Amino acid sequence: MxxxxxxxxxxxxxxxxxxxxxxxxxxxxxxxxxxxxxxxxxxxxxAGIIAGRRLDLDAAALGFGVTVFLGVKLATKSRVSLEDFERAISAIPEVQTVEHVLGLYDYRLRVVARDLADFERVLRRRIMTLPSVGNVEANVLLSEEQRPGPL
The missing domain is CATH 1.10.10.10 (Winged helix-like DNA-binding domain superfamily/Winged helix DNA-binding domain)
Structure with a gap:
């Protein structure tokens, strides 16, 4: 270090x-x-402390007014099912982040959509049809505060 x-x-x-x-x-x-x-x-x-620089886009200004955090529990948990899920979920453009987590759910996803009807379409037609998807819990983002990092 x-x-x-x-x-x-x-x-x-x-x-x-x-x-x-x-x-x-x-x-x-x-x-x-x-x-x-x-x-x-x-x-x-x-040294890898600065890992890159990125551009933050305003999703609402681009017409994506709804952000939803999904907790996804897989029905099966083999190495292959995890890799299949990760590969498939990464192909959905509305899914902004995919986090493999420890706890009640296996994955936490950040999904953007134009409105709730659009989110429902993404959920039903894209996410729920993926390999190994079991339980899903949705939390709609109401507001977000940007906080400084650990420095």
Whole structure:
């Protein structure tokens, strides 16, 4: 594990809030030169601490007004059934995340849909027909607060 100092933590907080910041702006905000900031960002990336940068899209602005978290319990749990389920569920574009979890359910899915009728269509025609699907529990997202990471 790489030792991180206060400047590294400050850089990570800045980039977590806005991954588009240039090294010059990061350096200005943490009192480093652009080359020094760039070297630190490169070192954090090479160490795997910065795993990538991503674009967050606003699902509601794109016409997807409903987000549902599904708990899925598989009827059978062999290695093959898990792999078949993961492969099949990953092919459904409305499924944003697939998390294999320990607990009451085997998987937790984040599903977006245009409205509840659209979600019902995705659930009935796409998800419930997948291999090994047993019980499913749905929780509709009412609101979401973005919280800072562990830094």
């Amino acid at each position: 790489m030792d991180l100092d206060q400047t590294d933590h400050a850089i990570l907080r800045l980039l977590a809030a806005d991954a588009t910041l240039k090294a010059s702006e990061v350096g200005r905000r943490v009192d480093l030169s652009q080359p020094a900031a760039w070297r630190r960002i490169k070192r954090l990336t090479e």
